[in-house]
Structure formats: C-alpha cells, structure tokens
Amino acid sequence: MGTNGAEAGTILLVEDEESLAVGLEYNLGEEGYRVIRAADGAQALERFDSEPIDLIVLDLMLPHLDGFEVARWVRDRSPQIPILMLTARTAPADRVRGLELGADDYLTKPFHLKELLLRVQGMLRRKSWYRKTLEQGARYSFGDIEVDFSSLLCTTPDTSFRLTPLEAALLKYLIENRGRVVPREELLENVWQTKAGVATRTVDNFIVRLRRYFEPDPSQPQHFRNVRGAGYEFRP
Amino acid sequence: MRRNRRYSPIAIFVLAQVGWFVLLGLWIFWYVSNYMIFVSAGERISPQFVFGAVNVVALVGGIVLLVALASAFALIFASLSQQMKITRMYDNFIANVSHELKSPLASIQLHLETLSSREVTPEKRAEFVGLMIKDAERLHALIHSILEISGLEEKRRVYDLRAHRGEALVRGLVEEAVDQYRLPPGAVEITGQAPCACRADRRALKVVFNNLFDNAIKYTEGPVRLAVSQRCTSRHFTVEVTDRGIGIPEKSQREVFRKFTRLYSPDSPTVKGTGLGLYWVREIIRHHRGRVRVISEGRGKGTTVRIELPLVPPRRRAGPRER
Numbered sequence: 001m002g003t004n005g006a007e008a009g010t011i012l013l014v015e016d017e018e019s020l021a022v023g024l025e026y027n028l029g030e031e032g033y034r035v036i037r038a039a040d041g042a043q044a045l046e047r048f049d050s051e052p053i054d055l056i057v058l059d060l061m062l063p064h065l066d067g068f069e070v071a072r073w074v075r076d077r078s079p080q081i082p083i084l085m086l087t088a089r090t091a092p093a094d095r096v097r098g099l100e101l102g103a104d105d106y107l108t109k110p111f112h113l114k115e116l117l118l119r120v121q122g123m124l125r126r127k128s129w130y131r132k133t134l135e136q137g138a139r140y141s142f143g144d145i146e147v148d149f150s151s152l153l154c155t156t157p158d159t160s161f162r163l164t165p166l167e168a169a170l171l172k173y174l175i176e177n178r179g180r181v182v183p184r185e186e187l188l189e190n191v192w193q194t195k196a197g198v199a200t201r202t203v204d205n206f207i208v209r210l211r212r213y214f215e216p217d218p219s220q221p222q223h224f225r226n227v228r229g230a231g232y233e234f235r236p
Numbered sequence: 237m238r239r240n241r242r243y244s245p246i247a248i249f250v251l252a253q254v255g256w257f258v259l260l261g262l263w264i265f266w267y268v269s270n271y272m273i274f275v276s277a278g279e280r281i282s283p284q285f286v287f288g289a290v291n292v293v294a295l296v297g298g299i300v301l302l303v304a305l306a307s308a309f310a311l312i313f314a315s316l317s318q319q320m321k322i323t324r325m326y327d328n329f330i331a332n333v334s335h336e337l338k339s340p341l342a343s344i345q346l347h348l349e350t351l352s353s354r355e356v357t358p359e360k361r362a363e364f365v366g367l368m369i370k371d372a373e374r375l376h377a378l379i380h381s382i383l384e385i386s387g388l389e390e391k392r393r394v395y396d397l398r399a400h401r402g403e404a405l406v407r408g409l410v411e412e413a414v415d416q417y418r419l420p421p422g423a424v425e426i427t428g429q430a431p432c433a434c435r436a437d438r439r440a441l442k443v444v445f446n447n448l449f450d451n452a453i454k455y456t457e458g459p460v461r462l463a464v465s466q467r468c469t470s471r472h473f474t475v476e477v478t479d480r481g482i483g484i485p486e487k488s489q490r491e492v493f494r495k496f497t498r499l500y501s502p503d504s505p506t507v508k509g510t511g512l513g514l515y516w517v518r519e520i521i522r523h524h525r526g527r528v529r530v531i532s533e534g535r536g537k538g539t540t541v542r543i544e545l546p547l548v549p550p551r552r553r554a555g556p557r558e559r
Contacts, residue, residue, distance in 0.1 A: 017339045019367035023346040030354060061335060063504055088338035089331075109342035113349040 008032035009054030009124055014044040014070060015086070016062050020109075024057065024116075031117055041065025045073055053081060055124055058103070060087035060094065068101055075102035079152040079162045082123040086111070099205065102164045122192065126169060140175055142223065142236035145214055147171065154213065161213070166191070170206050174224070174234035183231035207232055245320070249313045256306040263298060328496040332510045336378050340371035381512055384443075388519050395437040395523055399548045402430030402473040406466050409442055413449040424462045430475075432468035434545040440520045445477075447513040448541050452479035455504060455539070472526070472544040484532040484539055492530055493518040521545070 011033045015021040018039075025035045036051055038044040040063040048056075056074065060067035071083055085103040087094070095106050104126075105119055138150040146155045149172060152163045163171065170191050174182060184203045192202065207226070211218040225233045347364040350356065356364070387393040407426060414424055453460050456479055463478040484492060488499050496511040514530075521528040526545040532538065 017343060019343040019371055020339065020346060022367060023343060023350060023364065026360065027346070027350055027354075088335040088342070090334070109338045110345045111342060113346055113353065 008034070010034040010036065010052060011120070012036050012038060012044065012047055012051070012053045012056045014038045014041070014056065014062065014067070015059045016040055017059070027113060027117065028057075028120070031121075033120075039063075041067070041070045044070050048074060048077075054127065055120060056081060056083045057120070058083055058085050060085060060089055060098070068097060071098065071101040071103055075162070075164070080127070080165045082127050082165060084116075084119060084123060086116075099209075104164060104166045126192070127165065129169070140172075142175075156214075163213070167206060167209060167213075170203075171210060174232065175236075178234045178236060181227045181230045181233045186231070203232075245313070245317065249309075252309055253306060256302060256309065260299065260302045263302065264295070267295060267298070325496050328498075328511060332496060332498060333378070333382070336508065336510050337375065340374045343371045344368050378510065381510070381516065385512060385516055385519070388516070388523070393523075395440060397435045397437055397524070399433045400436050400438065402432050402434055402466055402468060402475070405434070405436060405438065405441070406430070406464060406475055409438075409445040410464055412442060413445045416446065417449055417453055419449075419453075419460060419462075423460055424464060426464045426466070428466040430466040430468050430473055432473050433548040434473040435548050436524060436545055437520075440523070444517050444520055444543070447517050448477045451513060452477070452481060452539075454508065455479070456481035468547070471547060473547060474542065474544050476540050476542045478538060478540040480538045483535050483537045484530055485534055486532070489530045489532060493528070517541075 008031065011028055013021060013024055013028065013035050015024065015037070016039050021037055021039070025037060028035045036047050036053070038047045042064040044056075044058070044062075045065070047053075056070075058067045058070060062070070065073075067085060067087065071085070074081055074083065079102070082105075083103045085098045085106045086109065087098075087106075088109045090108045098106050104123055107116060107119060138148060140147050140149070144157050147163070147168075148154075149168055152165065152168050154161055154163060170187065173187065173191050187203050207224055208218070211221050211224050214223055215221045223235055225235060227233055347368050351361065351364060384393070410424055410426060413419075449462070452462055461480050463476075465476045465478070467474050482504060484499065491497055492499065492514050495515045497515075498509055498511040518528050521543055524545055526543060528541065528543050531540040531542060
C-alpha cells in the first residue's frame with residue numbers, strides 16, 4: 001500500500017468507535033489523505049460545513065443524528081460528494097436505504113483494510129472522472145425529461161429531483177453509448193472504475209434506481225432495456 | 237425494526253371471534269326456527285327418538301362445541317402472540333449484539349492488518365496493541381454477560397449471600413467502579429448513613445454497580461457527576477445512584493428493565509449497548525429478594541436508580557460471617 005501523493009483528497013471520517021476511528025485515520029493518513037474526524041452525526045454536519053471535503057466515510061449507528069440523516073443532509077447540500085457507508089448493519093433493507101439516500105458504496109464491518117482503501121481510491125477517481133465528463137456536456141434531454149449534469153438536477157413534467165454522482169455517471173455513460181448494448185463488466189470498469197466480476201449485482205441495483213426515476217412503468221422499461229446475458233441498452 | 241402492519245393479528249383475532257359468535261347465534265336461531273319441523277319430521281320417521289331432553293342436549297352440545305372452538309382459537313392466538321414477542325426480542329438481540337460484536341472485531345482486524353502491512357513506529361504499535369486489548373476486553377465482557385444472564389435464567393447461578401454492613405458495602409463498590417471507569421476525584425459523592433446490615437452477594441452487586449455507572453457515563457454529556465445516597469428503613473437497606481444524564485421519559489421507566497430493550501433518542505450521546513444491562517440488574521436484585529426502580533423527571537433531568545435490599549434478621553446480624 002502506498003501513498004497517493006498530491007492527488008489525495010480530504011476525507012471526513014464519521015465514526016463513534018474510538019479505536020476504529022484511530023485505525024482508519026492512521027491508514028487513510030498513510031495513503032496521503034487528509035482526515036477530519038467526527039464522533040457523532042451533529043459533529044459531522046459541523047465539520048462538513050466548515051471544511052472542504054472530497055469524500056465521506058460514514059458510520060450508520062451514530063449518536064444524536066444517525067448516518068442516514070447525515071447522508072440525507074449532505075445530499076441536499078452537495079449532491080456530488082461521494083459517500084461510503086461503513087456499518088455493522090448487514091440487513092438488505094439498510095443497504096437499500098443507504099443507497100437510496102445517496103450513498104455511493106456500502107461496506108460492512110468487519111472489513112478488509114485493503115478493500116476499504118481501494119474503494120476510497122475508486123470513489124475519488126470516479127469523482128475526478130465525473131468532473132471531467134461534465135466539462136464535455138452538461139445537459140441532456142430525452143422524452144420530456146431533462147438532466148442537468150452540472151447540478152445533477154433532473155426535471156420531469158411532474159417533479160424535479162437530484163441524482164447521486166454515481167447515478168449521474170452511469171446515466172451519462174449509457175447516454176454516450178446510446179443504441180449500443182453495454183455489458184455490465186464495461187459499466188463496472190468505466191463507471192465504477194473497478195474490476196469486473198466484483199459486484200455485477202451493483203450495476204443491476206443502480207439500473208433499477210434509474211428505471212424508477214425515469215420510466216413511466218419500471219416493470220416495462222422503454223429507456224433502460226436489459227438484453228439478457230449481454231448488458232443494458234439506453235434508448236432515448 | 238420495521239414490522240408488517242398490513243395484517244394486524246389482534247384485528248384478525250377479533251374478527252374471527254366475532255365470526256364464531258355470529259355463527260353461534262345463527263345456529264341457535266336456525267335450530268329454534270326449525271325446531272317444530274324437526275319434531276314433526278321426527279314423529280313421522282321415528283317417534284321414539286323425539287323427546288325434550290335429547291333436544292336440549294343437542295342444543296347445549298352445539299353451544300359447548302362452538303364455545304370450545306372459540307376458546308381454542310383464543311389459546312392459539314395467545315400462543316402466537318407470545319411467539320411473535322419472542323421473535324421481536326430475538327431480532328432486537330441480533331441487531332444490538334451484532335453491532336456490539338462487529339465493531340470491536342472490525343477494529344481488531346483493522347489494527348492487525350495495519351501492523352502486518354505497514355511499517356509502524358514503536359509508539360503507534362503500542363497504541364494499536366492497547367486498542368486491540370481494549371476491544372478484546374469489550375468482546376469478553378459482552379460474551380461473559382450473555383453467559384451470566386443465561387446462567388441466571390436457568391438458575392445455574394448460585395448466590396453467595398452474606399451479611400454486609402450497608403455503608404462499607406456501598407463504599408467498596410463505589411470505589412471499585414470509580415477505579416474501573418477511571419472517574420476523576422470528586423465525580424462521585426456518597427451521602428447518608430446506613431448502619432444496618434443486608435444480605436448480598438458482593439460479586440453480583442459489583443455487576444449491578446458497574447452497570448449503573450456504565451449507563452450513567454454513557455448517557456451523560458460532558459463530565460460525569462454521580463450522587464450515591466444510602467439509608468436504612470425498618471425493612472430495607474436502600475441505595476440510590478443519581479446521575480445528571482439525559483433522563484428517561486416516564487412512560488419508558490419500566491420498559492428499560494425488559495430484556496434487549498434499548499431506548500433510542502436523538503439526545504442520546506451513545507448508541508452502544510445490548511439492552512441487557514438493566515435487565516441483568518433487575519434479575520440480580522430479584523434474586524436478592526430486593527427491588528429496583530428507575531426514577532426520572534424526564535428528558536434532560538437525570539436519572540435515579542433506587543435499589544432496596546432486605547435487612548438481615550436481627551438474630552443473624554452478629555453472625556461470624558458478617559463483613
């Protein structure tokens with residue numbers, strides 16, 4: 001494990017378990033990241049407001065304000081900050097809720113140090129990749145839906161809402177490859193910036209979310225079509 | 237824990253019972269309305285079978301049968317409710333205990349992987365080893381408490397009840413708890429006089445005091461201040477431990493002694509705990525034939541835990557085992 005040098009960012013580490021926080025702070029620091037610690041949800045909001053943050057490592061079971069609330073609060077203010085949820089809660093309902101509230105990744109305790117560091121690295125890389133893709137074209141319309149990639153704001157005739165950075169990156173990649181069936185492995189490699197085969201279900205979960213946002217009937221998708229055994233195809 | 241509220245078991249039970257009784261009413265109505273037809277038909281077919289007593293027996297038999305069915309349904313419902321309660325308790329236990337197990341385990345794993353994959357300075361190494369020992373102790377305490385409670389419930393735990401002078405007992409237990417939780421001087425104040433003697437298992441009462449101190453520390457923001465008062469009444473030795481923590485709402489004051497129960501509140505400065513501490517306290521005090529209760533004026537107003545232990549009968553007070 002080496003340092004990330006000048007490319008490393010600032011990480012807000014929200015963890016109430018003192019010994020775990022000490023170990024994580026040391027390891028992230030050794031990788032070249034600047035670490036700001038918060039021991040509860042209220043402190044996390046204060047730190048977030050007072051420091052420029054590149055990524056949040058967020059425990060869920062926190063005093064005063066739980067991790068879900070912190071994620072919701074952060075997403076309202078800054079839709080582009082990557083959030084890695086780190087928790088002892090393994091129930092699928094918690095995982096789904098975390099992802100729905102805008103977490104980009106979810107890691108359960110106990111975890112492997114190397115896996116955590118790779119995920120953090122991948123999330124920060126995605127963030128910079130996403131920033132670059134924004135410069136190439138910030139708005140896209142299909143049907144009566146308009147997506148503004150700079151603010152992550154989506155507008156439909158009925159409502160408007162914000163995408164998470166990862167949802168936006170996935171949508172942008174599919175739009176750029178519209179009309180072509182994109183394999184899951186390709187999405188994992190180019191959007192998640194991770195090796196294929198690690199978690200192909202992750203792609204499916206995010207496609208389900210996009211369908212829920214944009215399809216009139218998510219069970220009969222028109223825009224995000226699954227081609228069995230091949231991948232996904234976006235049709236405007 | 238989110239519960240499925242689409243089908244309320246109580247609503248199903250009430251509807252089923254109403255159904256039974258409507259059926260019973262219809263049956264009686266049908267029987268009475270057709271009584272004359274039965275009699276005339278019976279007389280034509282077989283006159284020797286038709287006489288009053290048999291009809292009454294048939295009517296009463298039918299009613300008894302339906303009431304028996306309704307009662308059986310009520311018993312099944314009661315049993316199912318109990319099962320659901322146990323399942324909910326089990327879910328709470330799994331949620332609380334898995335957090336309490338996984339957090340220290342994650343920390344130990346993290347520090348071990350750090351030590352094996354990085355060049356760590358001797359100072360950092362010592363710090364990480366210290367943290368791992370603390371986490372291992374936390375795991376040990378959790379497993380020990382679960383096994384102890386299991387032993388307590390199965391009555392495998394034998395208490396070593398001896399006569400103790402109230403004041404000396406409390407002073408000793410408080411000093412040990414202060415030492416264990418590394419509280420600063422002056423954090424705990426002992427007041428009152430208790431020259432009476434009570435019967436107690438000192439080791440079990442140490443668990444009680446440690447749990448009370450642990451709760452007081454966990455649920456107090458800022459410096460911990462505890463007041464321990466003691467007194468003797470005609471039948472009991474009473475000790476009260478009062479903190480200045482977040483307090484407990486009145487409606488939850490009995491609930492806190494239930495197994496695996498934890499009160500969630502945005503004011504709470506901690507999320508750690510298994511929901512076993514005060515249950516354990518209550519069980520130990522019960523085995524001493526004493527009483528324990530929580531008194532709090534509500535949120536933010538601190539909590540007092542009052543423990544009453546029976547006095548030693550006067551003839552045994554001067555026994556050779558008194559401490």
